[in-house]
Amino acid sequence: xxxxxFDIKYVANLARIALTPDEEARLGSQLDDILGxxxxxxxxxxxxxxxxxxxxxxxxxxxxxxxRPSIPQEAALANAPKQANGLFIVPKIVE
Amino acid sequence: xxxxxxxxxxxxxxAAKEVSSRDAMQSCLDRIxxxxxxxxxxxxxxxxxxxxxxxxxxxxLAKGNTHAAQPLLGVPISLKDLFCxxxxxxxxxxxxxxxxxxxxxxxxxxxxxxxxxxxxxxxxMDEFAMGSSTENSAFGRSNNPWDLERxxxxxxxxxxxxxxxxxxxxxxxxxTGGSIRQPAALCGCVGLKPTYGRVSRFxxxxxxxxxxxxxxxxxxxxxxxxxxxxMSGHDPHDSTSxxxxxxxxxxxxxxxxxxxxxxxxxxxxIDGIDPEVRAAFDxxxxxxESLGAEIHEVSMPHTEYGVATYYIVATAEASANLARFxxxxxxxxxxxxDPFSLYCNTRGHGFGEEVKRRIILGTYVLSSGxxxxxYLRAQKARTLIKRDFEQAFETVDALITPTVPAPAFKAGEKxxxxxxxxxxxxxxxxxxxxxxxxxxxxCGFTSKPKLPIGLQxxxxxxxxSELMQIAHAYEQATPWHTERxxx
Numbered sequence: 001x002x003x004x005x006f007d008i009k010y011v012a013n014l015a016r017i018a019l020t021p022d023e024e025a026r027l028g029s030q031l032d033d034i035l036g037x038x039x040x041x042x043x044x045x046x047x048x049x050x051x052x053x054x055x056x057x058x059x060x061x062x063x064x065x066x067x068r069p070s071i072p073q074e075a076a077l078a079n080a081p082k083q084a085n086g087l088f089i090v091p092k093i094v095e
Numbered sequence: 096x097x098x099x100x101x102x103x104x105x106x107x108x109x110a111a112k113e114v115s116s117r118d119a120m121q122s123c124l125d126r127i128x129x130x131x132x133x134x135x136x137x138x139x140x141x142x143x144x145x146x147x148x149x150x151x152x153x154x155x156l157a158k159g160n161t162h163a164a165q166p167l168l169g170v171p172i173s174l175k176d177l178f179c180x181x182x183x184x185x186x187x188x189x190x191x192x193x194x195x196x197x198x199x200x201x202x203x204x205x206x207x208x209x210x211x212x213x214x215x216x217x218x219x220m221d222e223f224a225m226g227s228s229t230e231n232s233a234f235g236r237s238n239n240p241w242d243l244e245r246x247x248x249x250x251x252x253x254x255x256x257x258x259x260x261x262x263x264x265x266x267x268x269x270x271t272g273g274s275i276r277q278p279a280a281l282c283g284c285v286g287l288k289p290t291y292g293r294v295s296r297f298x299x300x301x302x303x304x305x306x307x308x309x310x311x312x313x314x315x316x317x318x319x320x321x322x323x324x325x326m327s328g329h330d331p332h333d334s335t336s337x338x339x340x341x342x343x344x345x346x347x348x349x350x351x352x353x354x355x356x357x358x359x360x361x362x363x364x365i366d367g368i369d370p371e372v373r374a375a376f377d378x379x380x381x382x383x384e385s386l387g388a389e390i391h392e393v394s395m396p397h398t399e400y401g402v403a404t405y406y407i408v409a410t411a412e413a414s415a416n417l418a419r420f421x422x423x424x425x426x427x428x429x430x431x432x433d434p435f436s437l438y439c440n441t442r443g444h445g446f447g448e449e450v451k452r453r454i455i456l457g458t459y460v461l462s463s464g465x466x467x468x469x470y471l472r473a474q475k476a477r478t479l480i481k482r483d484f485e486q487a488f489e490t491v492d493a494l495i496t497p498t499v500p501a502p503a504f505k506a507g508e509k510x511x512x513x514x515x516x517x518x519x520x521x522x523x524x525x526x527x528x529x530x531x532x533x534x535x536x537x538c539g540f541t542s543k544p545k546l547p548i549g550l551q552x553x554x555x556x557x558x559x560s561e562l563m564q565i566a567h568a569y570e571q572a573t574p575w576h577t578e579r580x581x582x
Contacts, residue, residue: 006459008455011455011458011459011462012451012455013439014458014462015414015442015454015455015458016418016421016435016438016439016442017439017442017443017446017451017454017455018436018439018440018442018443018444019443019451020443023448023451026448027448027451027452027455030452030513030514031452031455031456031459033514034406034456034513034514034517035456035459037402037403037406037514038403038406038407038469038473040399040400040403041400041403041404041407041469041472041473041476042472044397044400044472044475044476044479046472046475046476046479049475049478049479050475050478051471051474051475051477051478052474052475052477052478052481053305053474054291054305054335054530055291055292055305055481055528055529055530055531055556056291056292056335056337056530056556058292058334058335058337061334061335063331071198071199075198075199076198078196078198079195079196079198079424079425079426080423080424080425081193081422081423081425081426081427081428082428088423088424090423090434090437091430091431091432091433091434091437092433093433093434
């Protein structure tokens, strides 16, 4: 199988997932195998083939822009890990 | 015993006032108490809420409401752990959602309630629907009622196990690459994956948005027809749901197979199919022929690219969909000094290994420099796979295939080799990529141990009615759907 230049640390960081060194080693080698397998698609001649994002070609589904009821603020906040004053609490972003 | 009835068997008794919805609900709860310690299908169960709903259904029946208007009136139905039902958990068998409670009813839940169903219980699944065995559940796997050492399939494995163990009259799952049909096959029940766009996805936690579809797992084809009718239809909350009329699926059952053209895709009949599965499949093809069907060999030349295409498209979409689990608005949070480390810690701690593997793969195939080589190429391969279906359906009414190449495997057998696990979806995956409909139903058993074998029919887009007519005709001519796992 062709080796890929897959860098597990870099991609896990892009995906915002902290991995233990053990996970890095295991997932890295498994993903290398999987990427080796999906390289099978290189055998296909896709010249002139349109890419397909969706099975059903529905485009620009619009509705009237009107005010409609939504869930109340308390319900929207009910599952928050931290909240106060009707707001989600997050770590400081700006120094 | 009440829990042994099919859904249609129960509604007949409810309509005749021979039993109450409370009796039916209580019989499920008693059955769960008796067997779920071994099966482990239910993740959570709100008994009081279930009985309150059953009492409300009994009141409606007493008032004169009918099953003609509400086809599921009083019927206990359980849900995969990813449907939003107001006030109830939707954990997706993941740790990351913590003690999440849905703030609203999704469309499928609302439609089932409107049809009179008593919705109870959250069924085990592979975490975020990623897997083929329920072994990726953060809360332990479910066990196959036919052999508790074996997996029930996945990702809707809890759904299939609960129906096979007769802990509910039917369950509702989702199918992204075979997640309804594969567990249905391994547990010996009927599993239907509708055409993409047939059923709304609003209020269903998303895995791969262009592939996910909601469908029923039931004891027979008629019950699937009843449930599909209740769940289908256009929904303004899901822009990908299709504004097409919903036929009366139950009324249209009952035809025979005379003149039906069934396609046998030669690329599906590969080496490596378990010999007993192959023998049962060949017998099913012969049975269909003896019922009047014409069998035509067809070619689906891009079948062998299905799994590779799927694992690029599905993981790419998952990496975007699962970005929402960030520890800010819901679910468990693992703190960090800044938002970046909070995200990394929360997701590193909260997601299980398969989910991490797929998010990372999906992130990679979408990342700068690799998008064209992986994602764009996979989208083009998807077009070729869809064309295979379009060409086959020019000459045949439906395809007939095995659902899975082998019967239920032993727990732990494939956990160290994700690629082998992925390949167990080889016959179910292309249907999702093409966006068409498919159904799995029992077509026999292996001898030692006795394990169910699944037969799959794949139909034309929005051809569920014809698909179920074909499946029903086969089912009614065979004894397999009447067999139950012994406890």
